[in-house]
Amino acid sequence: MKVLIDEEQINSRVIELGRELAQEYQNRPLTIIGILAGSLVLLADLIRAIDVPHQVGVLQASSYRGKSTTPGELQVNLDYLPDLTDRDVLLVDDIFDTGKTMQTVLAQIQDQNPRSLKSAVLLWKEEASQVELEPDYHCFKIPEHFVVGYGLDFNNEYRHLPFIASLEGSDLA
Numbered sequence: 452m453k454v455l456i457d458e459e460q461i462n463s464r465v466i467e468l469g470r471e472l473a474q475e476y477q478n479r480p481l482t483i484i485g486i487l488a489g490s491l492v493l494l495a496d497l498i499r500a501i502d503v504p505h506q507v508g509v510l511q512a513s514s515y516r517g518k519s520t521t522p523g524e525l526q527v528n529l530d531y532l533p534d535l536t537d538r539d540v541l542l543v544d545d546i547f548d549t550g551k552t553m554q555t556v557l558a559q560i561q562d563q564n565p566r567s568l569k570s571a572v573l574l575w576k577e578e579a580s581q582v583e584l585e586p587d588y589h590c591f592k593i594p595e596h597f598v599v600g601y602g603l604d605f606n607n608e609y610r611h612l613p614f615i616a617s618l619e620g621s622d623l624a
Contacts, residue, residue: 452599456591456615461573461601464590465493468571469500471588472541480538480566481505486512486556489545492602492610493573493590497543508533512556525555535563545602546574547589550582557584573601574615591615 483501485494487509498507511528540560547553553570561568571588578595593615599605600612609616 452616452618454614454616455593455596455598458613461590461614462496465496465573466500468588468590469497469502472497472571473500473502476501476503476505476539476541478503481541482508482533482535482538482565483541483543484508484510484532484535484560486510486542486544486552488610489602489604490543490573493545494543497571506533506538510556512552525552527556527559529559529563532560532563535560535565537564537566539567540565540569542568542570544570544572546576546598547572547580547586548576550580550584553586554582554584574598574603 481503483494483498483505485491485507494507498505509531511526513526542553542557542560544553553572557568557570569587572586573590575586575589575592576595577592596617597605598615598617599609600615602610603615604610605618
């Protein structure tokens with residue numbers, strides 16, 4: 452595997468993003484929603500970097516199964532969400548790839564009547580986008596590679612890595 456973004460770069464950018472979000476959401480009722488399981492590491496670091504009171508929730512959304520490196524059918528479970536009515540909501544995910552997951556989940560959260568709704572992602576594969584939507588916040592733009600680390604996985608492995616790495620062909624075998 453090849454390291455694309457090291458631990459120090461990630462930590463610095465997440466802290467910077469937390470400061471930006473704290474300024475935007477100061478004195479507003481903020482709820483941060485993480486998409487399981489890929490956003491867990493970013494969600495944990497980001498909520499500590501946002502120095503304003505906020506609620507936290509999670510939802511499940513998955514289109515990758517097992518050793519697949521291409522998305523399949525999207526499954527979404529909103530059962531773990533707190534009440535979002537009249538709250539500012541920030542949806543956090545690990546990666547904005549085709550954008551289909553983000554688009555679908557944002558639409559479903561909008562049905563919960565939030566005051567406002569924005570998105571933040573660790574990684575944005577801008578060239579891979581297949582929707583007319585962009586994340587409101589992102590930490591890094593990356594080229595078209597299958598990446599792991601900092602919450603992203605391949606076959607439920609590699610999430611623990613403190614950096615982002617591109618898997619080589621032999622890693623995927």
